[in-house]
Amino acid sequence: MESQSGYKTKQKELIEQCAAKMGASHFTADEICEMLDTCGTHVGKATVYRHLERMLAEGAVRKYSIDGKSGACYQYAGGAACEHFHLKCTLCGKLIHAQCSFLDRLSSHVEYEHNFKIDGSRTVFYGVCGECAGVDISGKPACRCKAHL
């Protein structure tokens, strides 16, 4: 479960440490690159992609894309369960991490009543966050969405 990568190289270790350090946050391949650059260690972009792809196959990270936006997001899977859900505001683009017992119960409910095992780390709830709703939920957020990203 650890030897698929063949050789144990410096880059491999660096990338894995970097991913692990992100915890529950998500990150892009490019961010990993920048992060390593900042640490004084440069790693080729292609190498980062190759390792993330491998880690994905190994189950060490999860991959999904927010809103189909170009630029996939990865998230460290850390072996253990990161069982919170994500709320994505379709107006301002903000991503909220939500964790509470009700959402936990949702998983159980769907699993036993609907015979479906939800993968929390891949599931994103789309909707409108409180801020945007307060400011303007009348139909046209327009400007600020773009501005935020």
Next chain:
Amino acid sequence: MESQSGYKTKQKELIEQCAAKMGASHFTADEICEMLDTCGTHVGKATVYRHLERMLAEGAVRKYSIDGKSGACYQYAGGAACEHFHLKCTLCGKLIHAQCSFLDRLSSHVEYEHNFKIDGSRTVFYGVCGECAGVDISGKPACRCKAHL
């Protein structure tokens, strides 16, 4: 809620019909293009993208991407009143429509406790359906995911 599109053009109608004809299946912008080409009616790719984007804003279609694969998938949302949630199996790709009081309560809960208004028609729960789970849910779908897509 229907007049954002301004003029009623032939292309607009064609694209909407095409999307509606897909029913619950998913399709890419490119597939719409090809489909129209096959029907003898050519529509520019940019136009398809522009209309899908607009239909997305209107809620007429849903947009999501399978596993971050390049190429976003769209799905016809069937105009109105589709207030149930969708369960998408990441192994076999099946899409399940789920409706029950628990899921309704989920919306209320998230709205009042997390200050977030979920848009049910845009939200998709990713996970593993019972059938696929029966085959292999032992912990590592890994390899077969790849194989299936």
Next chain:
DNA sequence: TTGCGTGCAAAGGTTTTGCATGGCA
């Protein structure tokens, strides 16, 4: 007639691929 919608092509960004080099075993 006015102005939006369309189509083509080019730009934009992310991800993948090819190939020579360097490092692990």
Next chain:
DNA sequence: TGCCATGCAAAACCTTTGCACGCAA
């Protein structure tokens, strides 16, 4: 020493944007 991993650059890919023309109103 052999072979895999790396890095650079170019390619491939999907999507968006700019601009001139055509069509709906």
